[in-house]
Amino acid sequence: MFSEIPKQDFLALKERASLAAEKVRSEDGNICLVSHYDADGISAAAILHRCFDTAGKSFEVNFIRQLDADAAKQLSEKDASLWIFTDIGSGQLDILKNYFSDKKIIVLDHHPVYGSEWTGLVHVNPFLEDIDGMKHISGAGVVYLVARGISSSARSMVEFAVAGACGDMQYVNGTMHGINRILLEDAEVSGRIKVEIGLLFFGRYTRPIHKAIANSMDPYITGITGNAHAVLRLLSSLNISLKDDGRWRTLSDLSYDEEKKLATALVIEEAFSGNDTGSIIGKNFRLENGFELKELASALNACGRLEEPLEGMKLCLGLPNSAEKLIREHKRSIAKALSWVSENMHKFQRTKSALYIVAGDNIPGNTIGTIVSILSKRNSQLIVFGFANIKEAVKVSARADGSAADLNQIARESAEKVGGTGGGHRSAAGSKIPKGSEKKYIDVCENMFEKEFSFS
Numbered sequence: 001m002f003s004e005i006p007k008q009d010f011l012a013l014k015e016r017a018s019l020a021a022e023k024v025r026s027e028d029g030n031i032c033l034v035s036h037y038d039a040d041g042i043s044a045a046a047i048l049h050r051c052f053d054t055a056g057k058s059f060e061v062n063f064i065r066q067l068d069a070d071a072a073k074q075l076s077e078k079d080a081s082l083w084i085f086t087d088i089g090s091g092q093l094d095i096l097k098n099y100f101s102d103k104k105i106i107v108l109d110h111h112p113v114y115g116s117e118w119t120g121l122v123h124v125n126p127f128l129e130d131i132d133g134m135k136h137i138s139g140a141g142v143v144y145l146v147a148r149g150i151s152s153s154a155r156s157m158v159e160f161a162v163a164g165a166c167g168d169m170q171y172v173n174g175t176m177h178g179i180n181r182i183l184l185e186d187a188e189v190s191g192r193i194k195v196e197i198g199l200l201f202f203g204r205y206t207r208p209i210h211k212a213i214a215n216s217m218d219p220y221i222t223g224i225t226g227n228a229h230a231v232l233r234l235l236s237s238l239n240i241s242l243k244d245d246g247r248w249r250t251l252s253d254l255s256y257d258e259e260k261k262l263a264t265a266l267v268i269e270e271a272f273s274g275n276d277t278g279s280i281i282g283k284n285f286r287l288e289n290g291f292e293l294k295e296l297a298s299a300l301n302a303c304g305r306l307e308e309p310l311e312g313m314k315l316c317l318g319l320p321n322s323a324e325k326l327i328r329e330h331k332r333s334i335a336k337a338l339s340w341v342s343e344n345m346h347k348f349q350r351t352k353s354a355l356y357i358v359a360g361d362n363i364p365g366n367t368i369g370t371i372v373s374i375l376s377k378r379n380s381q382l383i384v385f386g387f388a389n390i391k392e393a394v395k396v397s398a399r400a401d402g403s404a405a406d407l408n409q410i411a412r413e414s415a416e417k418v419g420g421t422g423g424g425h426r427s428a429a430g431s432k433i434p435k436g437s438e439k440k441y442i443d444v445c446e447n448m449f450e451k452e453f454s455f456s
């Protein structure tokens with residue numbers, strides 16, 4: 001069970017988590033909860049929301065995209081007696097120290113730690129215990145460990161601890177590692193997540209079969225994806241009926257034999273296109289609320305990207321929400337951006353190491369990350385960069401599915417060289433750079449890749 005993490009490290013993390021829980025339990029005043037606006041941060045906030053509710057705490061929830069000095073100052077002026085930062089904060093300790101050193105503050109995060117701690121700060125972060133926070137536990141996972149010490153209602157939120165990890169790309173090639181795996185087992189054993197091996201298309205539990213297959217972005221099957229006629233032909237040649245008693249069937253309604261023959265046909269189709277077939281079949285995780293785990297994570301991401309993280313949190317809490325509408329809106333934006341990319345593919349710079357999509361105003365800043373990650377899956381040997389204009393700057397998103405490059409370092413250093421900021425994860429990172437500095441940024445990246453390859 002602890003094969004990837006020494007037991008004493010996990011115990012040390014839990015020990016810290018229970019100290020944080022104790023702090024929360026003894027708090028009588030207003031709590032100001034501040035969370036990151038992505039899927040992990042939204043999941044984290046939902047878990048604490050449920051706990052605070054059952055524990056009768058008075059609290060407010062804020063979502064932020066970035067924690068800079070302005071944001072920290074504003075938050076510090078809130079009428080609260082305890083501040084809790086989730087899925088954000090460990091990388092900005094110096095900023096937090098400036099505004100919160102005389103206040104009660106708890107940081108529950110899993111990002112690499114930058115800056116120094118101060119007396120009074122309660123800080124729970126896997127990196128402090130030699131656990132890799134980029135792979136083995138998410139922000140929502142850290143929050144879940146704390147939440148269990150606040151209220152027993154946290155246990156009914158374990159699937160969101162796993163969803164956070166999923167949103168942060170800690171579910172890779174069909175497996176979870178470290179504490180994520182323990183949380184997943186916990187969710188399975190308690191019946192909150194049901195595992196089904198089968199086709200991995202989005203909408204497994206919710207969409208008509210032909211739509212789930214034709215509208216899929218991942219897996220992307222050449223000749224099938226985007227081609228409704230081809231999908232219908234395939235289904236009819238396999239004698240798979242689309243309806244049952246007048247109702248559209250979903251992939252989860254297929255019998256074992258039906259799903260098996262459909263999977264075989266799709267794998268053959270994809271193999272003959274010379275592509276990797278590894279992402280067509282695998283584990284589906286059905287949650288209590290009817291969502292599939294990866295679908296929930298992308299729904300939460302859509303809410304965050306469209307600046308409606310509260311709607312995502314309501315979705316997790318089972319409250320009425322507009323997440324469906326936001327997901328549709330986000331999908332439309334993705335489809336539009338993808339077709340712009342394919343029309344202009346010949347114009348983009350492509351080198352030995354990377355593909356650079358300079359989109360300007362053609363792709364919105366809240367969509368470029370998704371586009372880059374779709375392209376990266378289709379070009380797994382390349383690092384894919386996307387550049388999109390946002391207000392006063394250019395947002396850069398970078399993904400490397402199959403590359404050994406450390407994008408956290410590349411996005412940080414390249415941005416700094418052109419007067420911007422950047423960072424993130426090893427296989428997914430981003431920068432914010434001044435307008436007009438795209439070309440220079442690309443040159444810096446290429447230089448770094450050349451150096452890296454000259455060693456190998």
Ligand SMILES: [Mn+2]
Pocket residue numbers: 040041087110138139140168
């Ligand atoms: Mn996170």
